[in-house]
Structure formats: C-alpha cells, structure tokens
Amino acid sequence: MSAPARTVPGMLRELETKALFAGAALVLFSMAWGLLFRGATFFRGYLVSYFFWLAPTLGAMGWLMIHHLSGGGWGYVIRRPLEAAAKTVPLMAVLFLPILFGMHHIYEWATPEAAHDPVLQSKAAYLNPLGFAVRAVVYFIIWGVLAWRLIEASRAQDEEPGPAASARLRRLSGPGIVIYVLSFTFAAVDWGMSLEPHWFSSIYGAIFAVGQGLSTMALAIVATAWLAGRRPLDQELTVRRLHDLGKLLFAFTVLWAYLNVSQLIIIWSANLPEEITWYLRRSQGGWKQFAFLVVALQFVIPFFVLLSRHTKRNVRLLVPMCAVILVARYFDLYLWLAPPFSAVPAFRPHLVDLTAFAGIGGLWLAWFCRMLRGLPLIALGDASFSPAAQVKEAPAHG
Amino acid sequence: MSDDVRTAAPPPSESETGWVEAALADFAPMIEDGHDFESVTGKIADIVLVEPKKTPRGWILGFAIAFLILQVFFLSAGYLLVKGTGIWGLNIPVAWGFAIINFVWWIGIGHAGTLISAILFLFNQDWRMSISRFAEAMTLFAVACAGMFPLLHLGRPWLFYWLFPYPASMGTWPQFRSPLVWDVFAVSTYATVSLVFWYTGLIPDVASLRDRAKHRAAKVFYGMLALGWRGSATHWHRYQLAYMLLAGLSTPLVLSVHSIVSLDFAVSVVPGWHTTIFPPYFVAGAIYAGFAMVLTIMIPVRKFYKLKDFLTERHLDNMAKVMLVSGLIVAYGYAMELFFGWYSGDTYERAMLLNRLGGPYGWSYWxxxxxxxAVPQLLWFKKYRTRTLPLWIICQFISVGMWLERFVIVVVSLHRSFEPGAWGFYHGTKWDWGLYIGTMGLFLTLLFVFMRLLPMIAMFEMRELVHKKKHPGGHG
Structure with a gap:
C-alpha cells in the first residue's frame, strides 16, 4: 500500500501480468523437470498444489451460496473476490489435464499391477480409468454451470436489485449447496483418497470441504483487506464485518480440528490393518514431526490468536493470521496427499513442490485478477448494502 | 490505526442485523406489532401468576395425562430393580438394545436447546430470544430422561458412583480409554452447564415475577429464586458478561456430547458402527431431532396460550430451515455410510450393507x-415451513425417524456380526417399551410443571426486542 494514488484496476492489471508470466514459466519448468528426471516428484508437487488452488475456486462457491441463503454484512464485503475466484473453474479444468493424462503415474489402481490385487479388483467398478475420466468431466461441468449461474444471477441483481433478484439467488443456492457438497466429496475420493486405494474413511469429504472453507475464507480476507486499502471498498470493510469474518475463520479452524480428531480417534482405537496404515505412513521418517507442525500451524496457533476479540477486529493482526493459515493449509494437504508418492517412508520435500505451487498459484492469481477487474467491487443490489452502514460504523483500515 | 478503530467501534451490544432485517421486507417479524414493555411482560407473566384456582383446565388435563404416563415409568423401573435386566430383550448377540437406543434418542433431543441458547446467541441471531427458554428447559428434561437408561442398565444403579475416578478401596478404576467413561463426564458436564445456563437466564425474569406476585407464598418462592436481583446497571452488566461466558462454555458441549456418544459405537470394529463420519453425523442428527421436538411441543403450546405474537411464523420458518439443513447433513451421512461400506472392499462391511438394506430388519432402514x-424434503417449500399442522406432522416423522436410525445402527448391526453361528434376533419386551414410554411421561410431567411455575419465554429479552423494533438502526 505504498502508492495511494493508484487505482484498484491498475493494481490488479499489474499483478495479473506479473503472476501470469511467473506462473506459466514455473508450471512449464516443473513439467520439464518431471519429463527429464522423475515423474513421480513432479506429480506429487503438482497434485498437492492443484488441491490447494482448487480450494478457493470451489470454496468460493460454497461461501457465496451460504451468504445468499443467510445474508449478513460479512458476505457482502467478500462477495466480489469470491465471485472472481469461482470464475476460475475453466482454468482449473485445463490445469487438471496433466493429472488426467498422468493418472497411470499417480494412482496405483490405474496401473496394470492392479489386476492382481483382489481388493482393487473388487473396487474396479468405481476405480477405473474410464470412470475416473468421465466423473472428472461431470464434476467440471457441474462446477462450471453452478459458478456461471451464480454469477449471472448476481449480475442480474446488480442491474435490478430487489426481492425478486435476491429470491432467485436463494433458489439457486439451496439446491446448489447440495450438488456442490456431493460432487466435491466424490472428487476428493477420486483425486485424493484413491492415492492409497486400500484405505477409506467416510469423513474424508467433510474434512476436505472444511479445509476448502478455511482456505477460501483466509484468502478472501487477505484479498478484501488489500482491496480495502483504497476506494470504494475502504468504506465497506467495517470493523464489525471484519469481526464476523474473523469469527467464521475461527469457527472453521475449530471445525477442522474437530473433524481430524474424530477420524484419528476412531481409526487409532480400532487399529484395523487396512485403516491404521494411513497414520503409520505419516508417523515415520520425519512425517511425524511434520504432522505436529501442521497441528501447531493449523490449529494451536490460530485457535489462541483468533480467540481474542482484538485480533478479529484488527486488519493488521488478522491478515498475518490468514497467511499462517494458508501456509498451514498447504502443509496439511502435503501431509494428506504427498506420502503415497514415495516408496520409502521419508519426508523429502523437493524444489519442484515449490515451483508447482507457485506456478499453479501464479496462473490462478492472474485469472482471478482478470475476473475481478471485470466486476464492480461493490454489490449494490446486496441486501447488506446500505448507506446507513457507512455513517454508523468505522472502517477497519482507520 | 488500531486506536482509532477501538475508539470508533460501535458498542458490542448493538447488532448489525437491525437494518438488514428492515431491508428484507419479505420476512415475517420476530414480534407482532402493538406490543410495549408492559404488554409483553404482562402476557407472559400472567400465565405463571394466575391463581391456583384459575389454572386452565387444559393444563390440568395435560398434566394429569403426563402424570399417568409417569406411573408407567415408575412401574417399569420398579419391576426392573426387583427382577434385574433380564426382563429386557437384551441378549447375545444384541447386547445393546432399547437402553442405548433411547439414551441416544433423548440425549440428542436435548441438543436443540443448547444450540439455540449458545451458538445462535454468539452469532447475534435475535430470533432465538423467544424460543431459548423453552428449548433450554426441554434440554434439561431430555437429559434427565436420557440419564435414566444407562443408570438403570447398570443393574445396580445405586453403585453408579463407581463410574467416577475416586480412590476406591476395592481398587476399581474406570477404563479411561473407553468412550463410555467419557460419556459419564460429557453428559454430567452437559447437564450441569445446561442447568446453570438456564438458571442464569431465568434470574431477571423470576425477579419480575417476585415483584408482580400478589400472594405471599409466590413472593417468597420467586424472591428466593431471584437471588436478590434488583435490576441495577451493575447487575445487568455482570449478568451479560456471565451469560456470554456461559454461552461460550456451552458451545463446545453442543459438539462434544453427541460426538462422544457416537464414539461409543465408532471406536469398535463392528461393521455398521466403525465409520469415521459418525461424530459430525451424530451431532447433526441430534440437532435435527432436537428441533423436531421443540416444534412438536411448541406448536400446541403456542396455540393454547395464544403466544402467536411472540412465536411468529418467522420462528417456525427459521426452525424448519435448521431442520432442513441438519436433515440434509444426516442424509449425507447415510449416503457416505452406503458408499464407503461398498468402497471399503471389505467382505463384512458389504455384508452388513446388504443385511441393512434387505435383511430381516430391512423394513426399518427403508x-x-x-x-x-424423504418426507422432510417438503421443508424446501415455505408453505410447509410456516403452516403449523403440516410442520407438526413432519416433526413427528423426524422423531420416529431418528429413533429408527438408532435402532438400525444398534440392533441391525449387532444381530448379524462376523460369525453366522452367532446370528440372532432382538425385540423389545413390554418392559422395554414401558420404560421408554414412561420416560415420555417423565419428560411431559416436568414440562407441564415448568410451564406452570416459570415464564416459558424470556420476558426481558422480549422487552429488548420491542426496544429494537422501535429503534431499528440502533441509537445512531
């Protein structure tokens, strides 16, 4: 926030250009490295990063629909960044292609050896290359249509605000949430759980959904705080709205811990060979220490920091907390998805993990900025927009 | 910058919802027009302060019926203590039958009260104000009913204190790795916190009753309950702080109690019990059943005591929406059980699924x-959410459904476990049913006493609503 004279569209354009070139270069570098040296390392970095950046794309739709159904000033200030994030579905569909075409290198059930495994044979009706591809196409169609319709209804509300436009958004969001949760659950099984095809856990979809909500909320707070450094959002991000966003961030932090502990207690207590291996793999060769780091960054620190009312109401404290949570989100996904890629149970991060993360992230950010530029930053048709709010409440940026 | 923010921030009691509500004109109000402080307090307090001779006939009749059913409880429990748990239908392989089904059913019902008074309070949902008192009372009574089952299942309930880790001379010590022991702590904490929370919320109102009571005995009774409340600014300040802290304390209890109940099943290796979705899905089911029970009781009470001004269509609509959401989460849980039962590739998991869907107890699953x-999907439509009779009928389906859910989990999973040689059947005996129906008598009796002796809607919170309605944007 060094040059106050610059406008938001100018800032976005500048970020878009930089992110686009950096992202494209890094993705290409990661792919080239994978082709030349070791494919598994590339796919590990790529899949984990893909999951990380898919989270705000899908999570944005989830939060938007919750906002349309429940109302409230918190959703209104992050609404445009969320809509821009939801519009990255086509980009994520394109970025899925390496996973689709590389599935034989990623998933054990897609290799010829799977034919000799009786358990995998009994699951083959679901875990097979054709089914995987067809389902992926279906997921992206569902998400694309949902995002497109949500944004279209939102534009209609901008043009003609009123109860009818709000009702249209509500009617779309109710069934939309059901479809979103179901489609995402099965996508998480396909792309994540099936990395260890003998293992299963029925809470998996819920844990990924909550992680998504958390990533999206943290990213939305960071983006909104950045945009609110200038007009017009500076008057809209009030202390109370920031407080509400902080409360939701806190609630999802606790929810994340709750769901993870539930899974751990149940699997640890029963100690069944087909389930406990998942935790055993993640408790040796350095993974255990890494897992403790995830718990500290994803739960212990955010829990105590966000418990304070002061943190939730202060942009300068809340934004760094969001950054910590986002780092923790990546580490958490790494803990869940990376271990099956190596035969040796050892925690060995690689440069390609980082380049894939920054590469996909750069492309995602560039697309996000481009979409955000095309949207008016304030949703004038939102029921929470009211000039009264500006008189009454203090802006969070002082 | 942070200093500016702090000084310019609005006072914490002021809710943002005020003008949002005003903008959403298509919603029904939370309190009907034409009420002032006096009419609100008078209308609610008069139900309690009516002279004993003028007690409404409907109340007497309802209480009599409830009290009669309570006798079934005493009979069933008394005979049980004489003969032992052999009079129940429990045996191997189904060693957990009605006792645990009914325990889980009742404890789940209690959760609505805690959700309404704690979580909705923290999220500034003003519509909870007129239903919180009633729902909290229901929580307490439901927990009391729930507690009867494990207590009586002990066989020698007078030795219940063995469950606590005290320095016993016999060298007994609870197995701390068992969720059944966690249950003891979770449920007793839950009961205690709910009671304190409920009582704290009652203090300003019993003070009003003390001041309005005409009869000496009523003055003394409410006077003692009011703990010397005078309504000074200091009192209110401390009250609000205490209430917020209790709400914060109660919030984790909404999740923890039913999660631990679910772990009673899930930490085992029994197919149908051991699945990781259980904790969140049990919590959602508890909220689902709890709201169904709140509405089941509240719809007739609202009509009988003519409380439609305070319990408006808005309340019915919102509660029905909570039921729809929690019901969908429960349905998601069923879907996950089905999918992962198959996806596990495990012989026993798949056999359990087939038995659940098409075995001798298949009817209970469908x-x-x-x-x-199926039926609760009607709640997508507003006309089913706001019209009392259809809504009440849907609630009955949900109450039955939630009982069946526990039946399916407990009985159907156990009756055909790993070895076909150990398969068997289970049905509740008349004493099982007697005890279950008897606890309904206990629940209703306590509710009727509560409605007669204490204000069933928080009067001071309704006065706050009247005030907010007059000043929709706060005091600028």
Whole structure:
C-alpha cells in the first residue's frame, strides 16, 4: 500500500501480468523437470498444489451460496473476490489435464499391477480409468454451470436489485449447496483418497470441504483487506464485518480440528490393518514431526490468536493470521496427499513442490485478477448494502 | 490505526442485523406489532401468576395425562430393580438394545436447546430470544430422561458412583480409554452447564415475577429464586458478561456430547458402527431431532396460550430451515455410510450393507429413509415451513425417524456380526417399551410443571426486542 494514488484496476492489471508470466514459466519448468528426471516428484508437487488452488475456486462457491441463503454484512464485503475466484473453474479444468493424462503415474489402481490385487479388483467398478475420466468431466461441468449461474444471477441483481433478484439467488443456492457438497466429496475420493486405494474413511469429504472453507475464507480476507486499502471498498470493510469474518475463520479452524480428531480417534482405537496404515505412513521418517507442525500451524496457533476479540477486529493482526493459515493449509494437504508418492517412508520435500505451487498459484492469481477487474467491487443490489452502514460504523483500515 | 478503530467501534451490544432485517421486507417479524414493555411482560407473566384456582383446565388435563404416563415409568423401573435386566430383550448377540437406543434418542433431543441458547446467541441471531427458554428447559428434561437408561442398565444403579475416578478401596478404576467413561463426564458436564445456563437466564425474569406476585407464598418462592436481583446497571452488566461466558462454555458441549456418544459405537470394529463420519453425523442428527421436538411441543403450546405474537411464523420458518439443513447433513451421512461400506472392499462391511438394506430388519432402514430423508424434503417449500399442522406432522416423522436410525445402527448391526453361528434376533419386551414410554411421561410431567411455575419465554429479552423494533438502526 505504498502508492495511494493508484487505482484498484491498475493494481490488479499489474499483478495479473506479473503472476501470469511467473506462473506459466514455473508450471512449464516443473513439467520439464518431471519429463527429464522423475515423474513421480513432479506429480506429487503438482497434485498437492492443484488441491490447494482448487480450494478457493470451489470454496468460493460454497461461501457465496451460504451468504445468499443467510445474508449478513460479512458476505457482502467478500462477495466480489469470491465471485472472481469461482470464475476460475475453466482454468482449473485445463490445469487438471496433466493429472488426467498422468493418472497411470499417480494412482496405483490405474496401473496394470492392479489386476492382481483382489481388493482393487473388487473396487474396479468405481476405480477405473474410464470412470475416473468421465466423473472428472461431470464434476467440471457441474462446477462450471453452478459458478456461471451464480454469477449471472448476481449480475442480474446488480442491474435490478430487489426481492425478486435476491429470491432467485436463494433458489439457486439451496439446491446448489447440495450438488456442490456431493460432487466435491466424490472428487476428493477420486483425486485424493484413491492415492492409497486400500484405505477409506467416510469423513474424508467433510474434512476436505472444511479445509476448502478455511482456505477460501483466509484468502478472501487477505484479498478484501488489500482491496480495502483504497476506494470504494475502504468504506465497506467495517470493523464489525471484519469481526464476523474473523469469527467464521475461527469457527472453521475449530471445525477442522474437530473433524481430524474424530477420524484419528476412531481409526487409532480400532487399529484395523487396512485403516491404521494411513497414520503409520505419516508417523515415520520425519512425517511425524511434520504432522505436529501442521497441528501447531493449523490449529494451536490460530485457535489462541483468533480467540481474542482484538485480533478479529484488527486488519493488521488478522491478515498475518490468514497467511499462517494458508501456509498451514498447504502443509496439511502435503501431509494428506504427498506420502503415497514415495516408496520409502521419508519426508523429502523437493524444489519442484515449490515451483508447482507457485506456478499453479501464479496462473490462478492472474485469472482471478482478470475476473475481478471485470466486476464492480461493490454489490449494490446486496441486501447488506446500505448507506446507513457507512455513517454508523468505522472502517477497519482507520 | 488500531486506536482509532477501538475508539470508533460501535458498542458490542448493538447488532448489525437491525437494518438488514428492515431491508428484507419479505420476512415475517420476530414480534407482532402493538406490543410495549408492559404488554409483553404482562402476557407472559400472567400465565405463571394466575391463581391456583384459575389454572386452565387444559393444563390440568395435560398434566394429569403426563402424570399417568409417569406411573408407567415408575412401574417399569420398579419391576426392573426387583427382577434385574433380564426382563429386557437384551441378549447375545444384541447386547445393546432399547437402553442405548433411547439414551441416544433423548440425549440428542436435548441438543436443540443448547444450540439455540449458545451458538445462535454468539452469532447475534435475535430470533432465538423467544424460543431459548423453552428449548433450554426441554434440554434439561431430555437429559434427565436420557440419564435414566444407562443408570438403570447398570443393574445396580445405586453403585453408579463407581463410574467416577475416586480412590476406591476395592481398587476399581474406570477404563479411561473407553468412550463410555467419557460419556459419564460429557453428559454430567452437559447437564450441569445446561442447568446453570438456564438458571442464569431465568434470574431477571423470576425477579419480575417476585415483584408482580400478589400472594405471599409466590413472593417468597420467586424472591428466593431471584437471588436478590434488583435490576441495577451493575447487575445487568455482570449478568451479560456471565451469560456470554456461559454461552461460550456451552458451545463446545453442543459438539462434544453427541460426538462422544457416537464414539461409543465408532471406536469398535463392528461393521455398521466403525465409520469415521459418525461424530459430525451424530451431532447433526441430534440437532435435527432436537428441533423436531421443540416444534412438536411448541406448536400446541403456542396455540393454547395464544403466544402467536411472540412465536411468529418467522420462528417456525427459521426452525424448519435448521431442520432442513441438519436433515440434509444426516442424509449425507447415510449416503457416505452406503458408499464407503461398498468402497471399503471389505467382505463384512458389504455384508452388513446388504443385511441393512434387505435383511430381516430391512423394513426399518427403508422406514428410516422415508421418515428422515424423504418426507422432510417438503421443508424446501415455505408453505410447509410456516403452516403449523403440516410442520407438526413432519416433526413427528423426524422423531420416529431418528429413533429408527438408532435402532438400525444398534440392533441391525449387532444381530448379524462376523460369525453366522452367532446370528440372532432382538425385540423389545413390554418392559422395554414401558420404560421408554414412561420416560415420555417423565419428560411431559416436568414440562407441564415448568410451564406452570416459570415464564416459558424470556420476558426481558422480549422487552429488548420491542426496544429494537422501535429503534431499528440502533441509537445512531
């Protein structure tokens, strides 16, 4: 926030250009490295990063629909960044292609050896290359249509605000949430759980959904705080709205811990060979220490920091907390998805993990900025927009 | 910058919802027009302060019926203590039958009260104000009913204190790795915190009753309950702080109690019990059943005591929406059980699924789907959410459905476990049913006493609503 004279569209354009070139270069570098040296390392970095950046794309739709159904000033200030994030579905569909075409290198059930495994044979009706591809196409169609319709209804509300436009958004969001949760659950099984095809856990979809909500909320707070450094959002991000966003961030932090502990207690207590291996793999060769780091960054620190009312109401404290949570989100996904890629149970991060993360992230950010530029930053048709709010409440940026 | 923010921030009691509500004109109000402080307090307090001779006949009749059913409880429990748990239908392989089904059913019902008074309070949902008192009372009574089952199942309930880790001379010590022991702590904490929370919320109102009571005995009774409340600014300040802290304390209890109940099943290796979705899905089911029970009781009470001004269509609508959401989460749980039962690739998991869907108890699963998944989809439509009779009927489906859910989990999973040689059947005996129906008598009796002796809607919170309605944007 060094040059106050610059406008938001100018800032976005500048970020878009930089992110686009950096992202494209890094993705290409990661792919080239994978082709030349070791494919598994590339796919590990790529899949984990893909999951990380898919989270705000899908999570944005989830939060938007919750906002349309429940109302409230918190959703209104992050609404445009969320809509821009939801519009990255086509980009994520394109970025899925390496996973689709590389599935034989990623998933054990897609290799010829799977034919000799009786358990995998009994699951083959679901875990097979054709089914995987067809389902992926279906997921992206569902998400694309949902995002497109949500944004279209939102534009209609901008043009003609009123109860009818709000009702249209509500009617779309109710069934939309059901479809979103179901489609995402099965996508998480396909792309994540099936990395260890003998293992299963029925809470998996819920844990990924909550992680998504958390990533999206943290990213939305960071983006909104950045945009609110200038007009017009500076008057809209009030202390109370920031407080509400902080409360939701806190609630999802606790929810994340709750769901993870539930899974751990149940699997640890029963100690069944087909389930406990998942935790055993993640408790040796350095993974255990890494897992403790995830718990500290994803739960212990955010829990105590966000418990304070002061943190939730202060942009300068809340934004760094969001950054910590986002780092923790990546580490958490790494803990869940990376271990099956190596035969040796050892925690060995690689440069390609980082380049894939920054590469996909750069492309995602560039697309996000481009979409955000095309949207008016304030949703004038939102029921929470009211000039009264500006008189009454203090802006969070002082 | 942070200093500016702090000084310019609005006072914490002021809610943002005020003008949002005003903008959403298509919603029904939370309190009907034409009420002032006096009419609100008078209307609610008069139900309690009516002279004993003028007690409404309907109340007397209802209480009599409830009290009669309570006798079934005493009979069933008394005979049980004489003969032992052999009079129940429990045996191997189904060693957990009605006792645990009914325990889980009742404890789940209690959760609505805690959700309404704690979580909705923290999220500034003003519509909870007129239903919180009633729902909290229901929580307490439901927990009391729930507690009867494990207590009586002990066989020698007078030795219940063995469950606590005290320095016993016999060298007994609870197995701390068992969720059944966690249950003891979770449920007793839950009961205690709920009671304190409920009582704290009652203090300003019993003080009003003390001041309005005419009869000496009533003055003394409410006077003692009011703990010397005078309504000074200091009192209110401390009250609000205490109430917020208690709400914060109660919030984790909404999740923890039913999560631990679910772990009673899930930490085992029994197919149908051991699945990781259980904790969140049990919590959602508890909220689902709890709201169904709140509405089941509240719809007739609202009509009988003519409380439609305070319990408006808005309340029915919102509660029905909470039921729809929690019901969909429950349905998601069923879907995950089905999918992962198959996806596990495990012989026993798949056999359990087939038995659940098409075995001798298959009817109970399909009835459960009808009650908990199919019928409640009507709640997508506003006319079913706001019209009392259809809503009440849907609630009955949900109450039955949630009982069936526990039946399916407990009985159907146990009756055909790993070895076909150990398969068997289970049905509740008349004493099982007697005790279950008897606890309904206990629940209703306590509710009727509560409605007669204490204000069932928080009067001071309704006065706050009247005030907010007059000043929709706060005091600028």
């Amino acid at each position: 009835l459960l789907i009808l009650c908990n998944v």
